Amino acid sequence: MQRDGRLGVGIIGAGRVGPVLGAALAGAGHQITGITNGSDDERVAAVLPGAPVLEAPEVLRRSELVILAVPHGELAPTAAGFAEAGLIQMGQLLLHTDPAFGYEVLRPAAERGAIPLAVHPAMTFTGTSMDLRQLAATYAGVSAPAAVLPIAQALAVELGCEPIVIAEGDREAYADAIATVTQFSRQIVQQATGNLREIGVENPGGFLSSLVRSTVDQALAEATPAIPDTL
Structure with a gap:
């Protein structure tokens, strides 16, 4: 071909x-x-x-x-x-x-x-x-x-x-990591928005959007290894 x-x-x-x-x-x-x-x-x-x-x-x-x-x-x-x-x-x-x-x-x-x-x-x-x-x-x-x-x-x-x-042998661990992030994140957001909706908060998704994004960004920053100072 x-x-x-x-x-x-x-x-x-x-x-x-x-x-x-x-x-x-x-x-x-x-x-x-x-x-x-x-x-x-x-x-x-x-x-x-x-x-x-x-x-x-x-x-x-x-x-x-x-x-x-x-x-x-x-x-x-x-x-x-x-x-x-x-x-x-x-x-x-x-x-x-x-x-x-x-x-x-x-x-x-x-x-x-x-x-x-x-x-x-x-x-x-x-x-x-x-x-x-x-x-x-x-x-x-x-x-x-x-x-x-x-x-x-x-x-x-x-x-x-x-x-x-x-690596081929690492695919199971890779899939577990992907599933953990996607499923856990979705469940937590759904639970939190449900709680806010019950107490009368309108647009609970919008209310939480900045908090969720900033929290995730901070967690990702903390998980990223710092570049060593070689000077």
Whole structure:
């Protein structure tokens, strides 16, 4: 498969993540070849205007890079199913976005000639164009076989992220860290806003927004190692 730096990008999964990543790569100069149907076609069309809506086999046929942005439980069977159906092309880049898996989950496709990549932008997606701005301030956990790790890192950079390499054996710990932050933060905010709403505070989310952001910023600053003074 010939590449000149510009890839035909197909997206399997039209939820909150896939269309946004497609839009980011389109902004980096790549071409969107197609996206599978989703539950909110208007939102997808707003993020990826003009992108062809196709069945998965046609997306795979047209694309040099395929983004698998599917639910956690569907990733392994989806990749295996494409491989078993003979839909994988030799040298095709196959990238998934699930924090819990490294590249081994794509082994059936890799055995058919695909290049397996795991790239997880560490952010919560809204599925709208607002996410594109957030991507530019986000790290991405990347995993790939050593020979193709630079490809995964380069794609993360083109998404706007700073790539951080996560070893295959460390993916479980990585996923636990991501889940802890997202679930705990959401639960705490929901509890606090509920308490304020019960005592009559209007717009409790707005009331707490500055407090939450400043507290999180302070906690992150405290967690960042200080640069030693060498003077």
